[in-house]
Amino acid sequence: MSWQDICICNELGVNNMNNSLEIDDGVGVADREKRRDVRSGSDIPESDREVSTDGLKAFKQGTITHSHIQLTNESKRGRGHSGGGRWSKLGSRRLWLLGLLSLAAGAIAPFGWNYLQSYQSTDDAQIDGHIDPLSSRVDGTVVGVHAEDDDRVTQGELLVEIDPRDYEVAVEQARARLGLACAQVAAAKQDYAAALANIREADATNFKSQRDARRYTILLDQQVVPQEQYDQYTAIARVDAAKVDSAREAAGSALKAIAARRADADAAKAALDQALLNLSYTKIYAPANGIAGKRSVQLGSRIQPGQTLMFVTETDEIWVTANFKETQLASMHRGEKVTIHVDTFGRDYRGQVEHMPGASGDRFSLLPSENATGNYVKVVQRLPVRILFDPGQDPDHQLHPGMSVEPTVWLHQSHRQ
Numbered sequence: 001m002s003w004q005d006i007c008i009c010n011e012l013g014v015n016n017m018n019n020s021l022e023i024d025d026g027v028g029v030a031d032r033e034k035r036r037d038v039r040s041g042s043d044i045p046e047s048d049r050e051v052s053t054d055g056l057k058a059f060k061q062g063t064i065t066h067s068h069i070q071l072t073n074e075s076k077r078g079r080g081h082s083g084g085g086r087w088s089k090l091g092s093r094r095l096w097l098l099g100l101l102s103l104a105a106g107a108i109a110p111f112g113w114n115y116l117q118s119y120q121s122t123d124d125a126q127i128d129g130h131i132d133p134l135s136s137r138v139d140g141t142v143v144g145v146h147a148e149d150d151d152r153v154t155q156g157e158l159l160v161e162i163d164p165r166d167y168e169v170a171v172e173q174a175r176a177r178l179g180l181a182c183a184q185v186a187a188a189k190q191d192y193a194a195a196l197a198n199i200r201e202a203d204a205t206n207f208k209s210q211r212d213a214r215r216y217t218i219l220l221d222q223q224v225v226p227q228e229q230y231d232q233y234t235a236i237a238r239v240d241a242a243k244v245d246s247a248r249e250a251a252g253s254a255l256k257a258i259a260a261r262r263a264d265a266d267a268a269k270a271a272l273d274q275a276l277l278n279l280s281y282t283k284i285y286a287p288a289n290g291i292a293g294k295r296s297v298q299l300g301s302r303i304q305p306g307q308t309l310m311f312v313t314e315t316d317e318i319w320v321t322a323n324f325k326e327t328q329l330a331s332m333h334r335g336e337k338v339t340i341h342v343d344t345f346g347r348d349y350r351g352q353v354e355h356m357p358g359a360s361g362d363r364f365s366l367l368p369s370e371n372a373t374g375n376y377v378k379v380v381q382r383l384p385v386r387i388l389f390d391p392g393q394d395p396d397h398q399l400h401p402g403m404s405v406e407p408t409v410w411l412h413q414s415h416r417q
Contacts, residue, residue, distance in 0.1 A: 118410060118411055119408050119409060119410050119411060120324065120328040120329075120331075120332060120408070120409045120411065121406060121407065121408040121409070122322055122323065122324050122325070122328070122406070122407065123404075123406050124322070124323040124324075124382065125320055125321065125322035125323065125387075125404070125405050125406065125407050126320070126321060126401075126402060126403060126404055126405060127318055127319070127320055127321075127342075127399055127400065127401050127402065127403045127405060128318065128319055128320065128321045128401050129313060129314050129315070129317060129318040129319070129400070129401040130288070130313075130314040130317060131311050131312070131313050131314070131401065132287050132288060132290070132311065132312045132313075132314065133308045133310075133311050134159065134160070134284055134286075134287070134308065134309045134310050134311065134312060135305075135306055135307055135308045135309060136160075136162065136281070136284065136303045136304070136305060136306070136307055136309060137278075137281040137305055137306075138162065138167070138278050138281045138282065138305060139302070139303060139304050139305055140162035140163050140164075140166065140167075140282060140302075140303065141162065141163045141300065141301070141302055141303075142160060142161070142162055142163075142297055142298070142299055142300060142301045142302075142303060143161050143162065143163050143299070143300075144160065144161035144299070145159070145160055145161075145295070145297055145298070145299055146158055146159055146160070146161075147159045147160075147286075147292040147295065147310065148292070148295065149292060149293050149294070149295050150291060150292070150293060151291070151292045152290075152291055152292075153286040153289070153290060153291070153292050153312060154286060154289050155285075155286055155287065155288050155289050156285050156286060157285060157286045158283055158284075158285055159284050159285060159286055159292070159309075159310070160283075160284040160297060160309055160310075161282065161283055161284075162281070162282040162283075162284075162303070163282070164279055164282040164283075167275065167278045167279040167281075167282055168279060170275040170278065170279070171272065171275040171276055171279055173275070174268065174271045174272035174274070174275040174276075175272055177268040177271060177272075178265065178268035178269050178271070178272050180268070181261065181264040181265035181267070181268040181269075182265050182268075184261040184264060184265070185258065185261040185262050185264075185265050187261070188254065188257040188258040188260070188261040189258055191254040191257060191258075192251060192254035192255050192257070192258055194254070195247065195250045195251035195253070195254040195255075196251050198247040198250060198251070199244065199247040199248050199250075199251050201247070202240065202243040202244040202246070202247040203244050203247075205240045205243065206237070206240035206241050206243065206244045208240075209233070209236045209237035209239070209240035209241070210237050210240070210241070212233045212236070212237065213233050213234045213236070213237035215233075216229065216230045216233045216234070217230065217234075284309065286312055287312060288312065288314045288316065289314065289315055289316050290312040290313045290314040290315050290316075291312070291313045291315060291400070292310055292311070292312055293310065293311050293312075293313060294310060294311045295309070295310040296308065296309060296310060297309040297310065313400065313401060315397040315400070316397075318389065318394075318399055318400075318401065319354065319386055319387060319388050319389065320338075320340055320351065320386070320387040320388075320389070320405055320407055321384050321385075321386060321387075322384070322385045322387055322405075322407045322409075323361065323382040323383070323384050323385075324382065324383060324385055325380050325381070325382055326360070326380060326381045326382070326383055327380060329356070329357075329383060329385075331411045331412075332353065332356070332385070332409055332411065333353070333356070333412065334353050334354070334355065334356055335352055335353060336352065336353045336409055336410060336411060336412060337350070337351075337352055337409075337410045338350070338351040338352055338353060338387050338407050338408065338409050338410070339351075339407070339408045339410070340387065340389070340405050340406075340407050340408075341405060341406040341407075341408070342399065342403060342404075342405050343403070343404045343405065343406070344403050344404075345398070349389055349390070349393050349394075349399075350389070350390040350393065351387045351388055351389045351390055351407070352387070352388060352390070353385060353386075353387055353388075353409060354386045354387060354388040355385070355386040356385060357383035357384050357385055357386075359383070360381040360382065360383050361381075361382055361383070361384060362381065385409075387407055387409075
């Protein structure tokens with residue numbers, strides 16, 4: 001199609017448009033022109049609007065030329081080429097930026113990987129410590145309670161008093177029995193001494209009787225004395241010999257009596273010691289430095305042996321129980337340094353791994369799992385690791401059992417290799 005045909009077609013379109021505009025009233029034409037101007041002003045650049053207006057005038061006047069159409073098309077192509085250049089420059093910059101970021105990530109990645117492999121941490125950890133229950137060893141009535149919940153106590157401080165009068169009476173009775181037993185021991189010793197004296201007396205009498213019997217034996221052989229007199233002295237000698245044996249047996253019995261009396265005295269002394277112990281049990285003292293808590297005893301309460309009265313949480317010796325997954329323990333060893341973050345204070349403490357676990361937590365549970373029965377589901381187990389605080393970090397004893405912590409164990413390079 002030649003440019004003349006294009007001009008004819010465009011002129012016919014313009015004439016039809018003018019005919020339609022003449023049919024509408026003046027108000028409608030003004031409204032459409034206004035909306036057209038608004039759309040044209042918002043969507044079409046100024047240069048495009050100028051070109052379009054010039055072309056329309058040319059079509060209306062019938063003076064459009066081939067050179068005008070060619071110039072208009074070239075101006076549009078020029079604007080298109082300039083826009084494409086800006087987009088290409090922007091894409092090149094983005095590619096350069098992505099390349100630099102990739103190189104930086106590749107250089108940092110080994111160091112980041114080594115850092116991530118240099119430690120193990122967990123948030124399943126808490127501070128632990130000894131919590132000592134205070135209980136009574138004797139029964140009685142409470143006459144004094146000297147500690148309230150959350151009171152700080154020192155080792156040896158008096159906390160609870162039980163009425164001691166019954167135990168004081170028991171002590172006096174035990175002392176009296178001990179005195180009686182000691183007197184009986186002394187009497188037994190005297191009896192033994194008397195028995196020894198009787199032995200010596202019987203020996204002396206027996207010695208005379210035996211000499212008389214031998215003398216009368218000689219006289220009888222010489223027929224100086226009669227047989228009856230000989231028999232008399234011989235019988236006396238035998239009786240005196242028997243008395244010696246009897247005295248010796250009595251002395252042995254007296255010696256054994258001394259041992260029995262001494263045993264009674266020892267029993268009485270033990271009873272006295274027990275009475276004194278029971279009397280001392282009427283005063284209950286703090287077993288260690290700590291904080292009293294969960295007090296259940298009241299003034300005037302009647303308590304029984306073994307009844308728990310309160311608890312004392314020790315503050316001098318605390319540690320961290322960290323429940324690590326079993327997959328985290330491969331490179332962990334005793335003595336490695338630990339950073340302990342305490343949530344309560346928002347600060348870090350130093351520590352070290354004191355003990356590695358002996359078994360997982362479920363092994364010590366009341367009903368441990370039995371994997372040989374039923375359907376088996378593999379679950380990653382957690383094992384408790386004991387971490388000890390370095391000394392001198394908590395002089396005011398602000399760390400207490402039960403606080404949540406996040407320990408980070410720094411692994412040795414040799415262990416990781």
